[in-house]
Amino acid sequence: MKRLDDAESRRLAMFWSGELAAHTTKPWRIMEICGGQTQSIVKFGIDQLLPPEIELLHGPGCPVCVTPLEMVDRALAIAARPDVIFCSFGDMLRVPGSTSDLLQAKALGADVRVLYSPLDALSIAKHNPHKKVVFFAIGFETTAPANAMAIQRARERGLSNFSALCSHVLTPPAMTSILQDPAQRVQAFLGPGHVCSVMGTAEYLPIAERYRVPIVITGFEPLDLLEGVCRAVRHLEAGESGVDNQYSRVVRPEGNRASQALLHEVFEVCDRKWRGIGLLPKSGLRLRYEYRAHDALHVFEVDDIVTEEPSECISGQVLRGVKKPPDCPAFAGRCTPEHPLGATMVSSEGACAAYHAYGRAPLPAARLTRGRAGAPP
Amino acid sequence: MCLGIPGLIISRQQEDDLLMGRVDFGGVSRKVCLEHVPDAQPGDYVLVHVGFALSRIDAAEAHKIFELLRELDQLTELEGEGEPEPARVLES
Numbered sequence: 001m002k003r004l005d006d007a008e009s010r011r012l013a014m015f016w017s018g019e020l021a022a023h024t025t026k027p028w029r030i031m032e033i034c035g036g037q038t039q040s041i042v043k044f045g046i047d048q049l050l051p052p053e054i055e056l057l058h059g060p061g062c063p064v065c066v067t068p069l070e071m072v073d074r075a076l077a078i079a080a081r082p083d084v085i086f087c088s089f090g091d092m093l094r095v096p097g098s099t100s101d102l103l104q105a106k107a108l109g110a111d112v113r114v115l116y117s118p119l120d121a122l123s124i125a126k127h128n129p130h131k132k133v134v135f136f137a138i139g140f141e142t143t144a145p146a147n148a149m150a151i152q153r154a155r156e157r158g159l160s161n162f163s164a165l166c167s168h169v170l171t172p173p174a175m176t177s178i179l180q181d182p183a184q185r186v187q188a189f190l191g192p193g194h195v196c197s198v199m200g201t202a203e204y205l206p207i208a209e210r211y212r213v214p215i216v217i218t219g220f221e222p223l224d225l226l227e228g229v230c231r232a233v234r235h236l237e238a239g240e241s242g243v244d245n246q247y248s249r250v251v252r253p254e255g256n257r258a259s260q261a262l263l264h265e266v267f268e269v270c271d272r273k274w275r276g277i278g279l280l281p282k283s284g285l286r287l288r289y290e291y292r293a294h295d296a297l298h299v300f301e302v303d304d305i306v307t308e309e310p311s312e313c314i315s316g317q318v319l320r321g322v323k324k325p326p327d328c329p330a331f332a333g334r335c336t337p338e339h340p341l342g343a344t345m346v347s348s349e350g351a352c353a354a355y356h357a358y359g360r361a362p363l364p365a366a367r368l369t370r371g372r373a374g375a376p377p
Numbered sequence: 378m379c380l381g382i383p384g385l386i387i388s389r390q391q392e393d394d395l396l397m398g399r400v401d402f403g404g405v406s407r408k409v410c411l412e413h414v415p416d417a418q419p420g421d422y423v424l425v426h427v428g429f430a431l432s433r434i435d436a437a438e439a440h441k442i443f444e445l446l447r448e449l450d451q452l453t454e455l456e457g458e459g460e461p462e463p464a465r466v467l468e469s
Contacts, residue, residue: 036380039449063379089427090457116457117428119395119410139427142379146429149410153394194381197424197432220380221445249438250424256432258413348450349379 009223016226017049020233027053028236029185030229031178031321033171034192035062035349037220042354044222050229057185057321060174060277061192063139064091064347065319068273069307071167072097075136077302078165079110085128087121088136090114095343098308118150118164125154125162134296137164141195144168144285145259148266151287151294165296166287169272171195172203173283178320179211186321188232190225191217193247200255204243212241219247266291275343276316315342318351325355332356381424381431382446382454383439384409388419400425403443405455427454 032038038058041047047056060066076097079086086102093103093114106112111131115121118135125133137147147164154162171192178184191204196217204215214235218228228246235244245251263285272284287295312330317323325331325344335341337353344350348357384400389411391397400409400423407428414430417423422439423430434442446452 034379036449036451039451040445043449061379090453114457116407116455117410119428120458140379142381142426142431145413145431146410146427149395149412149429156394192379194379194424194426194431197381221441250432250434250442252432256413259431262413348453 012223013049013226016223016230019230020054020226021051023230023237024051024053024233025237027055028187028233029055029057030188030190030232031057031059031186032190032218032225033059033061033175034190034195034220035065035347036194037061037190037192037218037225038351039349039354040220040222041225042351042360043358046222046225046229049226054229054233056229058318058324058351059178059189059321060274060319061140061171062319062344062347062349062351063143063169064095065315065343065350066169066274066277067092067095067138067167067343068275069098069309070273070305071165072101073305073307074302075102075165076100076105077305078134078296078300079105079112081132081300083132085111085113085124085131085133086136087113087115087118087124087133089138091347092136092138094340094346096340096346098306118147119153121162122150122154122157122159125159126157129161131161132299133162134300135162135164137166137168140169140171140192141199141263142197144263144267145198145256148262151291152262152266154294155291160293163294163296163299164287166267166285167272168267168285169274170269170283170285171199172207173280174274174277175204175207175215176211177277177280177283179207179213181320183322186213188214188216188236190228190232191215191243193217193219193224193251196245196247196251196255198256198259200260201243201245201251201253208241208243214241215243217243217245217247217251219250274319276313276319278316310341313342315344315350315352318344325352326360328352379426380446380451381426381442382452383422383434383442384425385439386411386417386419386421386423389417398430400430402452402455403447407455
């Protein structure tokens, strides 16, 4: 199944490939939103199983990649304080700030800890009452419920030394922004399966209606992705817009209502800057006023942040699907996972890291022959 | 980073103000918050992200997703520092 190398998977892959070839009459551009989907597409060569008319564009669904530089610099400033234990998911440690990253800060003596769960930060706060414990709360809607639970319980337990540096982002506004971009090239979306397991599918309906696009909520196994593309193409060819749930075995239309209620209780929607993309209205979550005692932005005054992006990095265009990683002159040369210029080369879900990991050529990839199921790149 | 990892609930117990459980991820056991899947029992599979169960899923689906995540090298989130106290399995 995984590698498309057993007979049944190969048969199914050929079936979807054949369906696509039979139904595709003109060029279509389809964007997958989730970074996990991007990684799976590149690893298993899904894009190379498609008819030449269909182009897959990689979207901004890598939370590590889009966390704004100012927020990374702010994290570094807070982590450097001797009274702080700074807690983060491991993925953020190597994301470059303007001049450093959290891993370097740790090497220089900052107390930076990689946590499995934000709830673990509550125990650290309890056991270190004389320290300020700060959790770097990043992520999309899949990560937000865990972070919200930690923040809510910190407040209920009176853990006054716990705060969250909150930089959450939301999927639907990113899709809207891509569709509003005059240079936009996207005609259909593969929606993010695991995000929808929390949020449900309803919030994608207004986007599909307003912009007349099909949105196919899709899993991230190779056969899910092939089926998702096939469904999107059928809708495009038929001139249909709307929300189609390919991943119904995991995604219920209503999502997880308890998680949605908790998000609403702890967070409010705010404008958010996305790294490489810019300010997107109503695209983030911040702590509500009632939670300001646990808001690191309120607890720590960090001013005078002057950010500096490497001028050569085109990650912003990669995140919007305008360019692909091999279009960048620095790709795989001056920019590698060991020495990344931008965040899309750091996270395994970033398109640049995925292309690098799975050996995509540093020149625009020539399309391989169709129907190469069973021959992963 | 935004993907859930499927795991098997081994046990569940109330800890302070949270419904928690031991969840097995292909041999790696982690403490997981079960507050938002209150009906999930030991023996059920749940989709877990950063120590928080998001939904229940069936066993076949759980195995497929887990194998794919292993293939994609996406299980690293399980490597973070866990709970400070030693691991223990409690029956509810």
